Amino acid sequence: MDYSIGEFSKLIGISAFTLRYYEKEELIATKRKKNGRRVYSEDDINWIEFIKRLKDTGMPIKEINKYAKLRAMGKSTMNERMDMLIKHRFVLKEEIEKLQEHLIKLDGKIDFYKDEIDKEENN
Numbered sequence: 001m002d003y004s005i006g007e008f009s010k011l012i013g014i015s016a017f018t019l020r021y022y023e024k025e026e027l028i029a030t031k032r033k034k035n036g037r038r039v040y041s042e043d044d045i046n047w048i049e050f051i052k053r054l055k056d057t058g059m060p061i062k063e064i065n066k067y068a069k070l071r072a073m074g075k076s077t078m079n080e081r082m083d084m085l086i087k088h089r090f091v092l093k094e095e096i097e098k099l100q101e102h103l104i105k106l107d108g109k110i111d112f113y114k115d116e117i118d119k120e121e122n123n
Contacts, residue, residue: 001042008040012048019048025061027051027068057092 009016019038022028028047030038054064067084070077 003040005038005040008044012045012052014048014052022048022051025065027061027064029072054088057088058095059088063088 003011005016005019009019019028019030023030023038028044028051030040030044033039051064051068054067055061059067063084067081070081070084
């Protein structure tokens with residue numbers, strides 16, 4: 001099934017402006033009808049969802065762009081794309097560890113306040 005930019009935008013939860021930006025940044029290669037209107041397919045849904053996931057995990061647009069260009073080259077770039085994802089996973093795991101440390105410290109401070117408040121209420 002083919003979708004107009006408006007339909008596709010609603011379907012995937014990204015504004016038409018963002019889709020045009022992704023096209024301008026060459027993250028997506030939008031097909032066009034004879035009249036010049038953009039048209040999106042089911043395959044585009046998976047690709048856009050993956051782009052969104054990479055963005056949500058903190059991958060810079062520049063890196064996503066590099067990945068998109070490699071993807072467009074086909075299977076011969078699979079090793080390079082995998083390497084990019086492995087490196088990004090490493091960065092993401094480091095960030096998760098930092099956040100986990102922050103959470104532990106925050107929980108400790110919350111426990112401190114709970115104890116202090118309990119002491120005050122029991123006096």
